[in-house]
Amino acid sequence: MTRRTLVIGATSAVAAEVAKLCASRGDRLYLVARNPVKLQALLTELGDAVVGHETADLDDFDRAPAIVRQAIAALGGLDRALIAHGYLGDQDRSESDFAYTCRILDTNFRSAVALLMPLADHFEAQGKGHLAAITSVAGERGRPRNYTYGAAKGALTRYLQGLRSRLYRSGARVHNIKLGPVPTPMSEGHPQNFLWGEKRRVARGIVKAMERRWHTVYLPGHWALVMTVVRALPEFVFQRFGFLAGR
Numbered sequence: 001m002t003r004r005t006l007v008i009g010a011t012s013a014v015a016a017e018v019a020k021l022c023a024s025r026g027d028r029l030y031l032v033a034r035n036p037v038k039l040q041a042l043l044t045e046l047g048d049a050v051v052g053h054e055t056a057d058l059d060d061f062d063r064a065p066a067i068v069r070q071a072i073a074a075l076g077g078l079d080r081a082l083i084a085h086g087y088l089g090d091q092d093r094s095e096s097d098f099a100y101t102c103r104i105l106d107t108n109f110r111s112a113v114a115l116l117m118p119l120a121d122h123f124e125a126q127g128k129g130h131l132a133a134i135t136s137v138a139g140e141r142g143r144p145r146n147y148t149y150g151a152a153k154g155a156l157t158r159y160l161q162g163l164r165s166r167l168y169r170s171g172a173r174v175h176n177i178k179l180g181p182v183p184t185p186m187s188e189g190h191p192q193n194f195l196w197g198e199k200r201r202v203a204r205g206i207v208k209a210m211e212r213r214w215h216t217v218y219l220p221g222h223w224a225l226v227m228t229v230v231r232a233l234p235e236f237v238f239q240r241f242g243f244l245a246g247r
């Protein structure tokens, strides 16, 4: 079955793997990304699977409705959409520079909402389809290491939760992809351990989540267990162990 798939933030290391996987399964793709050089390289790799593309700084919220409209027109409809862009930013700087804090919040939350609104209208009217966004385990509990980014991803999680209920009766599905750490440009220089994922496996998990209609998925899967513990720990325990609160 040929699916019409929109990938936003398509040149992210994880999203590019999703696009490659979808292309290998016969999807027709529309890609949106900020970096024209990276986008061109991906277009070359994907060839005829891509029927349209656009470069956009997604912090330019006003463009979101037109981006979605153009994607739907180029694809001749839309079956799946993935919102994948994100910005970790510098936590230290975000603690003293409010404009910078707003940039982290805007890229990870407001820009996603600007896209989710027209996408939700499309899927609701259509009465079917899959709308997914990548959030983060960082959104589950505030930690000194990344709480500005985590706050934005946590807000996006709540937004997706509400949107899922709004669209449920229509038949359209909303998916929250909660990623644990994965080696990509975003996490470059961060010390890795056995809990880290791998981008191709994570991409397979994202596609599977949409196909199996899972509304929330942790990738890699072991983060579901880790976060159950992290969420349940009482505050006094969390504060006592520096490696949990983490800085």
Ligand SMILES: NC(=O)c1ccc[n+]([C@@H]2O[C@H](COP(=O)([O-])OP(=O)(O)OC[C@H]3O[C@@H](n4cnc5c(N)ncnc54)[C@H](OP(=O)(O)O)[C@@H]3O)[C@@H](O)[C@H]2O)c1
Pocket (backbone or CB within 6 Å): 009, 010, 011, 012, 013, 014, 015, 033, 034, 035, 038, 056, 057, 058, 059, 084, 085, 086, 087, 088, 107, 134, 135, 136, 137, 179, 180, 181, 182, 183, 184, 185, 186, 187
């Ligand atoms: N890697 C991890 O450890 C990890 C963990 C949890 C969640 N996540 C989430 O996973 C998703 C994919 O990230 P990744 O790991 O694949 O990292 P990545 O390769 O660094 O990708 C991040 C992408 O976001 C794009 N982006 C950032 N701000 C943008 C803006 N204003 N407009 C348009 N595009 C923008 C970047 O574009 P440019 O190329 O132009 O910079 C880049 O393509 C993100 O939502 C991220 O928050 C990642």
